[in-house]
Amino acid sequence: xxxxxxxxxLILSTLLFAIGFIGxxxxxxxxxxxxxxxxxxxxxxxxxxxxxxxxxxxDGQVMFLLILTLAAAEVAVxxxxxxxxxxxxxxxxxxxxxxxxx
Amino acid sequence: MLANLSSIESLFYLAGLxxxxxxxxxxxxHNAVHALLYLVVSLLAVAICFYLMGAPFAAGLEVIVYAxxxxxxxxxxxxxxxxxxxxxxxAPRNTNLANMLGAMLxxxxxxxxxxxxxxxxDMQQSLHAxxxxxxxxxxxxxxxxxxxxxxxxxLLLSGLLAGYHYAKPDVTGGPL
Numbered sequence: 001x002x003x004x005x006x007x008x009x010l011i012l013s014t015l016l017f018a019i020g021f022i023g024x025x026x027x028x029x030x031x032x033x034x035x036x037x038x039x040x041x042x043x044x045x046x047x048x049x050x051x052x053x054x055x056x057x058x059d060g061q062v063m064f065l066l067i068l069t070l071a072a073a074e075v076a077v078x079x080x081x082x083x084x085x086x087x088x089x090x091x092x093x094x095x096x097x098x099x100x101x102x
Numbered sequence: 103m104l105a106n107l108s109s110i111e112s113l114f115y116l117a118g119l120x121x122x123x124x125x126x127x128x129x130x131x132h133n134a135v136h137a138l139l140y141l142v143v144s145l146l147a148v149a150i151c152f153y154l155m156g157a158p159f160a161a162g163l164e165v166i167v168y169a170x171x172x173x174x175x176x177x178x179x180x181x182x183x184x185x186x187x188x189x190x191x192x193a194p195r196n197t198n199l200a201n202m203l204g205a206m207l208x209x210x211x212x213x214x215x216x217x218x219x220x221x222x223x224d225m226q227q228s229l230h231a232x233x234x235x236x237x238x239x240x241x242x243x244x245x246x247x248x249x250x251x252x253x254x255x256x257l258l259l260s261g262l263l264a265g266y267h268y269a270k271p272d273v274t275g276g277p278l
Contacts, residue, residue, distance in 0.1 A: 042145065065160075072172060073260070077264045080269040
């Protein structure tokens with residue numbers, strides 16, 4: 001049983017998630033959107049680890065491992081798409097992508 | 103007062119504050135490399151939070167995989183983009199010390215926290231009592247969650263294939 005109250009862990013997690021969400025919604029640079037996505041995934045990890053340590057179960061850390069895997073795959077695909085976008089449009093502005101067809 | 107200041111809770115709140123400030127600097131930043139470095143600081147602060155919550159295995163993974171592997175991937179991508187199209191190209195150059203001071207303060211706060219944690223024997227004992235061992239995590243991972251591990255391996259394989267396919271240089275004039 002950890003000494004940190006679960007409520008405070010959840011407050012930290014919510015704050016980080018809100019910051020990441022604002023970044024995803026408000027930024028136009030796709031690289032910054034990917035970084036904000038990382039912050040959001042990280043915030044979810046904080047919530048899982050905090051809950052797992054309050055109830056003394058290993059499930060929270062297992063879920064964190066799966067989130068880690070998801071983040072690695074997402075970043076690999078996202079950055080490869082960004083490289084392709086940079087080659088094609090010479091810019092990382094996400095508004096350019098609303099002209100895609102098909 | 104001093105004992106209160108170096109309790110587990112106050113260290114957790116300090117690390118959480120560092121994480122929130124660094125994340126805010128990531129989201130509001132204009133320079134991609136500076137934002138990446140702030141993201142590293144944020145991830146390290148969250149790793150200290152994990153350690154204080156009794157999950158040293160997750161803290162180590164956070165440092166090795168997130169700050170070590172994923173962020174290096176980001177840095178490689180930024181290098182490939184080139185900074186010629188960055189938002190800071192047309193901005194006035196800001197080379198004074200105050201630009202670096204915030205990041206240095208955040209990183210220094212994390213360093214002080216680590217030193218305090220290592221030096222404090224009572225805290226080590228109380229942290230040790232609340233630890234969930236990596237052995238328990240491993241047993242859980244290869245017991246009830248075996249299917250999830252397999253699906254995660256498929257996910258990584260498909261991520262590898264998609265990354266290779268999209269970053270291939272030889273396609274000219276094709277769809278994005």
